[in-house]
Amino acid sequence: MIIYRLYNESNMTHQITLPSGVILESVAKTLIINEKNEALVLTIGEYKEHPEKSYTPDLPGGFAEIGDGETERQGAIREAEEEAGVVINPKDIILAYSKTKFYEEQNKSVSSSLYIAHLDYTPDVVVSWEHASSEWIDVDMLLETKTFRPFYTEAIEYSIAHKLV
DSSP, X not given: OOOOBOOOOTTOOOEEEOTTSOEEEEEEEEEEEOTTXXXXXXXXXXXXXXXXXXXXXXXXXXXXXXXGTOOHHHHHHHHHHHHHOOOOOGGGEEEEEEEEXXXXXXXXXXXXXXXXEEOSSOOOOOOBTTEEEEEEEEGGGHHHHOOOOHHHHHHHHHHHHTTOO
16 A cells, blocks of 8 residues: 655745856765665656656655755655655665766756665555655665666765775
8 A cells, every 4th residue: 555645845945046057956865774775666656747757766866955055965855755655774775876966957966876775674655746666675676677867876886896885
């Protein structure tokens, strides 16, 4: 059974505009790994704004509310709870990989981060309205069975290759 959650994010600001006019954004996702060495994978629901992302694999996470002073790590923890109902203790999460890309056409600098949270149990997952489903997949099979967006594939490959998972 899938339970959905709805959050009101209308008062949160995920962008900062510098005096130069450059827009800053920060995206933080978390690879949540349970005691069986399985990773939590969400499936995005229907995404009207970007239909190409509909029903594709995803990890819990999203924008860090940097305009409100939230760090990427805090955003990753908040988003895991909002999107999957998983409460992560700050001592259980580490930064594994990050990269910043500049989008000339939007005058925007976007930092993307992958965090890893190792849990000693398998939490009940409560997906948000943004996702259609969730599943636990063996970490060793993760990239063989799911196709993530390029940054997250790169970050997961790095994390596996360097034994961060």
